[in-house]
Amino acid sequence: MRRSSSIHIPVRSAVHLTGVYIKGLLGEQVKSVAFIILYLIIFQRFILGLPLSGISWIAFGIAMVVIGLTFFLEGIRFGLMPLGEQVGVTLPARYRSIFVIIVFGFLVGFGSTLAEPAIAALREIGSTVPAWSAPLLYLLLQRYTSLLIWAIGAGVGIAVILGLLRFHYGFSIKILIMTVIPMLLAVTVMAYFDDKLQSIIGLAWDSGAVTTGAVTVPLVLAIGIGVSRASGRNEGGRGGFGIIMLASALPIVSVLVLGFAMRENAPDPRTEHDFFLQEHREQAFQLFDSEKSLQRYAFRIAGEEGRKAFFSENADYRNALRSLVLNEGFRRDILGDMSFSEWLRTRSSENEREYLSGFFHREVSEKRESRGISSILSQKTADAARAIIPLTGLLLIVLFMFLRERPRYRDEVSLGIILAIIGMTCLTSGISIGLTPLGEAVGEGLPRSFQASEQVSDRIVIEEFDPGIVIRSIQPDGKKTAYFYLERDGRLERIQYFSERYNPEKRQYEHIIFRKPLFKAELTFLGIALVCLFAFGLGYGSSLAEPALHALGKTVEEMTIGRVREYMLVRVVAIGVGIGILMGIMRIIFFIPTIWLLLPPYFLLLPMSLIGDEDFVGIAWDSGGVTTGPVTVPLVLAMGMGIGAELHAPDSFGVLALGSVYPIFTVLVYGLWVRINQRRSVLEKREELNNG
């Protein structure tokens, strides 16, 4: 907007204005983030009793999260969303043809998937999945990753097209729900009955949940609102919801379809032993390039059985084990990033350790390089830029070249884009520096609470152990115990001495650290209840901090003229996510197949959506798609993987998908409650007056 005159504001007033403004925003974000931070800290410190290490990093990370959220939300508020709305309103007006809307919608949807780094999350969840029991999953996730991304992108693209068409023609969202969701459920059930496809159901559903991240949601919402207003067919400009729901549902279908298509390229699921056998080598090569990479996999992921099966001769097997210890080059090649001690601790079996103990006399000290702050920051900046710039660029190009218009406030849009990038960087860095370590610590400590027996957590081999340092103590009843002091990381620990752990020939003492269960053996039920409570709180708290949910909430408040407040919507959705994450954790603990927990809610949702209010139904389904963003995903991953690893669960997929379905419930219930309240008011008809 060109202004003819400009008022000059004295610097002091300008600073004061800006100060008040920023203070207000920061305050709001602190309130959103406070819950999850306090929750994690209190849980870790007081309930699990773990010491808080790196508190300064955590505090720094939290500060970054708050600043990042503030900048990001403001940046999209006056930068990206007005841009999206302007394009959405003007595009159908200028180009009346459906074709333009379809192409534009597909570009936005596909582009947003390529931009958002959600694939990394899926990869991480899938990293623990063994290739022998879930071959198709391994194939899609590790070998044909780009195909997978394209399939997801195509799903989102079609979703945006369908959503925009709905606004343009003005048909009810219930029609879309009634067609898309049953189709989705049918495809899932079909996949369940196929042994190969069964393994990718979790992947498919979680890919639906992780699309539509913090940048896509506000943009797609804004575009949808613009298109809906331009068509004028939707009840007085309240439309605009529904695309996000589709963008979370259709990728599931496309991934499953991809699975159907690639089915033949994957070997049959087998046991670990069978997979590595020589006679099945050809099938294994469908998943691995060479013997070498298969061997690497055998060491990194598989157990003793697999390794034994890999080497047809026992001598070769022992040879390889020896080389692992003695030949550093071989070890680095085979184990890669994993340190030898970590391999010993997590992957090796008792037999292997026993066999190998004769061979190493020196613990190879391998320093694990921790990622520096600057490398994290630069990577996150690159991620943020990659997430925001392509989509914004697309909109700007469409605006300038095809619509021949300028944004209303050009400087605000530029500032908004910059703020959004900075904000996203700070947010994701802060999460990775501060929040994720917190979550991981709790995630690892959590299984303690319900395992009935003591678990080995770590072993330290002490070289050149001098039994002379062992001191004795005596108890009042005369029983003697032996102790020695271990100095580690600058701290002095007193360790109980067990003579059987001392090996006099090699002069080594093996100190095994046990983890005690939190509760006594009979109380594991309480332990599980604690885990579930934690899961609920994690889901609830992290949703409160999700930027995409706040963007949706503000939009809803504006579209309903304040009748549905952002505050209420966010809380209602957060409760739903909490319930969902709780269900997800129960799934991991009790090994329930994902499909049993996922399908029944969707079946129930169909009739509930039919009877609900049109606008509430749209808002409810969109809320489901909006959850699980940059805050929830890392935390849920940390917790889920921790628990999954402890229980040797087959995979941790499904938690995110469950976290996306229960919010739909809670919002629909909330909508029904609002509607019942509304009934109080007003509309008597004349006949009632005359008769009554």
Added chain:
Amino acid sequence: MGDTIFRDRKAAGITCIVHRSLRRQVMDFLEKIGITKIYVEVGKSERLFIKSRPFGLPGAHQTLHDSPVEIFRFSISTEDTSYVLNSLIAAAELDVQGRGMIFAQELHECGKDPLPHIPIEEKSEEIDAKYSLLPGLSLITCILSRPGGGEELARTALELGTCVPVITNGRGTGMRDNLGLLRITIPPEKEIVQLIVPEYDADNIIRLLIEEAKMNLPGRGFLFRTPIDMGVVDTRLRIGRQEHAASIEQIISAIDELKMGTHWRKRFSSTDKNSFGDIIHLLNNYQAISFVCREGKGDSLVNRAMEAGAPGATISRISCLNLRDRESDSAARERNVICVPNNLAKKVIDALLHEEKIIEQFLDFLWIQDVPSVFSYIR
């Protein structure tokens, strides 16, 4: 001016505010009588919901209860006013309290299309049996800057017993745009509250509202009043628990009908001082210029107006429903309202109509109304 496309004429602007579920009835009726283009805005209306206190404590608990409404605006020729009002009331049963309100205002219109003409055969006799169309009303429009200010003002208005307030959202332009990037620290969103009150009481009600909402402080907003020729008001201010056989509003509305007007309700004497003893000064002799154009195109027009001396504009998003031709162009519109003193009015209107390229393609119409009183913070 000398614009051949835009015709300058006197017209009656009809505003019909109904509960969202009555939308269909209104639209069907308007299509039937031949009105093609109507402009719709969404909003909410507030009422007081009375609940008894828990545990049998004395007194009643009053909360605000909102319901979604749609605001339909269109213009017709002045002769048809009474007919259209009456038949629309019949079609949507607006005489039953709680369903909505409707009123007609006299104004000058510059519009492209001719005013809809309702053929005489369409007018049936029974419709002329008038509903109690009240004369002597005024529409008070309050533009508030603070979020949540709308509900506060609505509560005050309800507690004073004035009418059912209608709240909509809008955005303001004006001095804010001259601040450069600093404008992001001042949110542009405004809440617009509309109230229908009897005319001679209007100024005093305005003073009461200003005092209660502390609008005499800077940065809170401003309000202005435009006259209404005739209308039907929604008197269902309170819902919920009722203590007597009839609510006070039912009694008032019955007496209104008996006395055929609201003049008996005069409450205040003409010189009422507020609690601090200062008289709140209202400015007189203003004009409200409102125009509807395609969304996004109003900026340059508002710029011209501001160059000609207008202080700014309040912009609301509305939809244009073309009942005859569904496939026509985009429905997204914005309604810009500018208040200027009489002496500046002509200059501003000329400046607006000077932008021929824009108004030819994107302007729907321009309305000019008299504003007897305006209040805003003056330094």
